[in-house]
Amino acid sequence: MDKFRGIRSFDAFPKTDSQHTVRSRRGGASTLFLVFIILFMAYVEMGDWIDGQINQTFSVDNAHEDVLPINIDIVVAMPCSFIHTNILDVTNDRTLATDYLTFEGRTFVVPEAYLENTANRVIKTPEFDDIMRESLVAEFRQGFDDPNSGAPACHIFGTIPVTKVQGDFHITAKGYGYRDFMARIPVDGLNFSHVINEFSFGDFYPYLDNPLDFTAKVSENHVTSYRYFMPVVPTTYHRLGIEIDTYQYSLTEQEKHFEAYDSFASTPGIHFKYDFEALKLTIDDDRIPFFTFIVRLVTILGGLIICFNWLYRGLDKLLVLAFGKRFASRGSEKPKSLLNDE
Numbered sequence: 288m289d290k291f292r293g294i295r296s297f298d299a300f301p302k303t304d305s306q307h308t309v310r311s312r313r314g315g316a317s318t319l320f321l322v323f324i325i326l327f328m329a330y331v332e333m334g335d336w337i338d339g340q341i342n343q344t345f346s347v348d349n350a351h352e353d354v355l356p357i358n359i360d361i362v363v364a365m366p367c368s369f370i371h372t373n374i375l376d377v378t379n380d381r382t383l384a385t386d387y388l389t390f391e392g393r394t395f396v397v398p399e400a401y402l403e404n405t406a407n408r409v410i411k412t413p414e415f416d417d418i419m420r421e422s423l424v425a426e427f428r429q430g431f432d433d434p435n436s437g438a439p440a441c442h443i444f445g446t447i448p449v450t451k452v453q454g455d456f457h458i459t460a461k462g463y464g465y466r467d468f469m470a471r472i473p474v475d476g477l478n479f480s481h482v483i484n485e486f487s488f489g490d491f492y493p494y495l496d497n498p499l500d501f502t503a504k505v506s507e508n509h510v511t512s513y514r515y516f517m518p519v520v521p522t523t524y525h526r527l528g529i530e531i532d533t534y535q536y537s538l539t540e541q542e543k544h545f546e547a548y549d550s551f552a553s554t555p556g557i558h559f560k561y562d563f564e565a566l567k568l569t570i571d572d573d574r575i576p577f578f579t580f581i582v583r584l585v586t587i588l589g590g591l592i593i594c595f596n597w598l599y600r601g602l603d604k605l606l607v608l609a610f611g612k613r614f615a616s617r618g619s620e621k622p623k624s625l626l627n628d629e
């Protein structure tokens with residue numbers, strides 16, 4: 288007696304006998320293809336939505352802050368004790384940059400990846416993604432002033448607050464350029480070769496590249512004058528509620544090498560001449576609201592499925608027309624059963 292006979296024959300979900308189903312390899316492949324296309328489209332659309340549309344607008348810069356920091360990290364090929372730094376702005380305010388900077392004796396090396404003696408190269412504006420990824424505010428480490436170590440080069444770094452007007456940060460040698468009664472460093476001791484690790488305005492984002500970052504200049508002349516002219520444009524980035532204020536600058540360089548020192552014609556030194564544009568650049572990305580985006584995505588994908596369906600059916604019809612019924616249904620014949628049931 289089989290107690291389970293009743294249960295065995297009971298099936299809540301009646302199934303088509305497997306003999307009667309037709310396996311279509313073509314159908315399977317095209318479904319897979321469709322799924323792939325759908326995923327791909329969804330991915331592309333999603334990316335587009337996240338990136339948004341980038342708008343750049345100029346406006347009059349009416350920011351009220353009138354002091355902003357300049358971040359400097361530079362190595363000059365002269366002992367610190369030779370060096371004189373200063374900031375002079377159009378209001379004739381002299382900022383004793385020395386008060387804010389750290390001076391450390393070290394050796395002079397131009398790191399391999401740095402651009403050496405390239406002037407006026409093309410400068411590119413950082414991409415939105417770079418800004419978002421690399422805007423980590425930082426501060427210079429605390430340094431120990433050790434200017435008298437006798438090391439051949441001097442590492443100068445720090446953040447100097449300046450008035451937001453045209454100005455000139457310069458590095459000269461003691462006794463040159465000013466009518467100060469400082470002991471003049473002998474001309475033989477001068478070397479204005481330098482390596483710039485950082486030169487930026489505003490909040491210090493060490494990972495954002497500025498035109499002068501990672502550049503170097505090496506001169507074989509003792510009396511050399513380097514001038515960097517930098518128009519600075521305040522630039523604000525907006526994305527997803529985050530706002531990042533930066534200052535971008537472009538760069539024009541001038542360098543002069545002299546055989547001898549002449550107090551009128553040739554003041555050796557490194558000058559960073561900056562000026563703030565009255566314009567402000569705002570870069571923001573707009574995106575449609577999330578709900579609208581979802582509706583759009585569903586519409587697109589739905590349309591895709593319908594089109595694909597039509598295409599598939601059309602293709603089938605075409606095959607039938609062209610090669611007859613046998614060809615079109617090839618590959619979808621009933622598989623021969625191995626088991627001989629009954």
Ligand SMILES: *[C@@H]1O[C@H](CO)[C@@H](O)[C@H](O)[C@H]1NC(C)=O
Nearest residue numbers: 364395478480506507508509
């Ligand atoms: C300055 O220093 C650099 C690096 O040590 C050197 O290559 C260059 O010849 C020096 N220039 C002068 C004028 O001594």
